[in-house]
Amino acid sequence: MSANPDKASLDKMKANTARLSVISNTVLVLMKFVIGFASGSVSIISEAIHSSMDLIAAVIAFFSVRKSAEPPDAAHSFGHGKFEDISGLIEALLIFAAAILIIWESTRKLMGEGSEAVTPDMLILGIAVMGISALMNLYVSNRLMKVAKATESIALESDAWHLRTDVYTSAGVMLGLVLIKLTGIAILDPIFALGVAVIIMKAAYDLTCRSVSDLIDHSLPDEDNRRIVEIICDHASIYAGFHDLKTRRSGPEVFIEFHLVMPGEISVLQSHDLADHLEADLMLEYPRANITIHIEPCSEGKCNRCGSFCTFSKKKDSVS
Numbered sequence: 001m002s003a004n005p006d007k008a009s010l011d012k013m014k015a016n017t018a019r020l021s022v023i024s025n026t027v028l029v030l031m032k033f034v035i036g037f038a039s040g041s042v043s044i045i046s047e048a049i050h051s052s053m054d055l056i057a058a059v060i061a062f063f064s065v066r067k068s069a070e071p072p073d074a075a076h077s078f079g080h081g082k083f084e085d086i087s088g089l090i091e092a093l094l095i096f097a098a099a100i101l102i103i104w105e106s107t108r109k110l111m112g113e114g115s116e117a118v119t120p121d122m123l124i125l126g127i128a129v130m131g132i133s134a135l136m137n138l139y140v141s142n143r144l145m146k147v148a149k150a151t152e153s154i155a156l157e158s159d160a161w162h163l164r165t166d167v168y169t170s171a172g173v174m175l176g177l178v179l180i181k182l183t184g185i186a187i188l189d190p191i192f193a194l195g196v197a198v199i200i201m202k203a204a205y206d207l208t209c210r211s212v213s214d215l216i217d218h219s220l221p222d223e224d225n226r227r228i229v230e231i232i233c234d235h236a237s238i239y240a241g242f243h244d245l246k247t248r249r250s251g252p253e254v255f256i257e258f259h260l261v262m263p264g265e266i267s268v269l270q271s272h273d274l275a276d277h278l279e280a281d282l283m284l285e286y287p288r289a290n291i292t293i294h295i296e297p298c299s300e301g302k303c304n305r306c307g308s309f310c311t312f313s314k315k316k317d318s319v320s
Contacts, residue, residue, distance in 0.1 A: 011065075014156060017147045018062035021159050024140045025055035028133050035129045042109045044126050046102040046193040047133070047166075047173050050200060053098040054162045057091035061155040068155070082250050084155040088211035091158050095165075095204035102197040109190035123181045130174035137163040137170065152254075152288055158207055165203045169196040220247040220254065224286075228256060231281050235274065241298070256282060257292040264297050271295045 032048035035041075064087035144160035147153070176192030179185070219225060225247055232242055245258040260278070262271045275293045283289050 011151075013147055014065040014151050014153055015062065017144055017156060018058065018065050018159065021058040021140055021144060021163070022055065022062055024136055025051055025058045025163075028136060029055050031129050032133065035126050039123065039126045041123075041126050041177065042105050042190050042193050044129070044173060044177075046105060046196055047130070047170060049101050049105075050095075050098045050166060050169060050196065051133070053094040054159075054166055057087075057094055057162055058159055060087050060090055061159040063087075064155045065153055068153075082215065084153060085211050085215045085250065087155040088158040088207060089215065091162065092204045092207040092211060095162065095200050095207070099197040099201040099204065102193055102200075106190040106193040106197065109193075110187065123177055127174050127177045127181070130170045130177065134167050134170040134174065137166045141167060154210065154249075158211070161203060161207060165200050169199055172196060172199075217248040217250075220249060227285065228282065231285065232258070232278060234281070235278060244294075254286050254289040255292075256286070256289055257294075259294045259296055261296055261298050 029048060029051045032044055032051055036044035036048050064083045067083040141160045141163035144156050144163065148156035148160055172192055172195055176188050180188050220228075225245070228245065228247065232245075241261040243259050243261070246256075248255045260271075260275060262274070272295075275295060278293060279291045282291055
């Protein structure tokens, strides 16, 4: 498998999927605001605010995936992957802002201020809009998540989580409206809106943690690091050892660096061939990886950096 299989096709898929999110969010925002103000439902208006933030986030994601697809240039020699991480952080801040607005409106409604009680004859229409919203966002979020996994795009994954949150909140608001219709207890409307705020604040917190982790060059997850070590160790009979493994992520790009210790009698050509082979094996599992391998000679047992990976040490121990 090549380093970037069908990269142009994957980048086009990312852009098209991000565009789909923009279109669907635009339609839902307009529907929710119209029905929310017509019905007087603060929970529907809260959902419209939430979807507005989703729309802004979708627009940011659309431009970030297009920017991250650009090849490295003189000013960005490591590529443009960080644009997707910045996009994820901005999206998280927007969700926090949406939650604060929802809490404000819901609190005013609980205190008897703000919008009037939900208009009974508009409840059915509001319930229908929430149902349509949940179904549309379920479809789009699944599409976004599938493409995000295929292209390792944090911007699309963030957008997908946004819309999945919107699925849950739309369903919750719909349930609240159904209960109001059945019981006539209008106070359920702002209570369910507060529930929406709590859910999306949790989503914003998780998204912030993931985005900041990549922006500060946090190592890959432990399971990825273990898998990288396993791949390197598959060739342990050829090299003397390795150390100083470093990993990080930049948007869809993965960076892997380590020192490979070679026996002194191995030629430069043989060392280079092994490094190429290791890169090829690693990129089978991490196709968007940028791999740097520093070759250094073995000091024939005089160092202790390689530990259990050092084949020279193992030979020495077996002789003794």
